[in-house]
Amino acid sequence: MEHDLSTLNKNGKKEIGNTTRASVKKEMAKPRITKSARIAELNLDTARIPEQPSITMPGRVDKIIPSPRPSQPERAQIAVDDADPRYRDFRIENTLTDEHGDDVKLKKGGRVEVTVRARNVKPHTQ
Numbered sequence: 001m002e003h004d005l006s007t008l009n010k011n012g013k014k015e016i017g018n019t020t021r022a023s024v025k026k027e028m029a030k031p032r033i034t035k036s037a038r039i040a041e042l043n044l045d046t047a048r049i050p051e052q053p054s055i056t057m058p059g060r061v062d063k064i065i066p067s068p069r070p071s072q073p074e075r076a077q078i079a080v081d082d083a084d085p086r087y088r089d090f091r092i093e094n095t096l097t098d099e100h101g102d103d104v105k106l107k108k109g110g111r112v113e114v115t116v117r118a119r120n121v122k123p124h125t126q
Contacts, residue, residue, distance in 0.1 A: 052117045052118060052119065053117070053118045054115055054116060054117040054118065055115070055116050056113050056114065056115040056116075057080050057081065057082045057083065057113070057114050057116075058080075058081045058082070058111065058112075058113060058114075059078050059079055059080040059081055059111075059112050059113070059114045060078070060079055060081070060109065060110065060111055060112065061076050061077070061078055061106045061107060061108055061109060061110045061112060062077045062078065062079045062089065062108070063076075063077045063108055064076055064077075064094060064106070064107070064108050065077060065091065073093045073094060073095045074093075074094045074105075075091045075092065075093055075094055076091065076092055076093075076094040076105075076106040077089055077090070077091050078090055078091070078092065078106075078112060078114065080114050094106055
């Protein structure tokens with residue numbers, strides 16, 4: 001004969017008696033620490049390399065938009081291949097600098113890689 005430690009309460013729902021899940025016991029055995037202290041502990045860990053979350057996607061220069069006035073730079077419209085169609089096109093000033101410090105400009109049809117980096121990201125909690 002099996003013994004069930006749970007009983008029915010007045011509403012007919014099961015109540016768990018003295019049974020506690022192993023995962024809860026394991027969590028309860030850990031010392032209590034605040035969330036801010038956990039984050040500070042992670043930031044002090046020298047083995048972890050803090051890096052901003054980012055994604056790099058391929059794109060191409062759709063068009064070059066001439067400046068309306070000589071005092072304003074021309075703009076390049078870039079289409080990101082893997083982006084949602086509503087957000088795939090964006091425009092930037094077409095005044096860029098290469099790895100040697102020289103001024104460069106994008107050309108229509110040119111292939112580019114677009115990198116998006118996030119700042120001040122909150123960690124995902126469950």
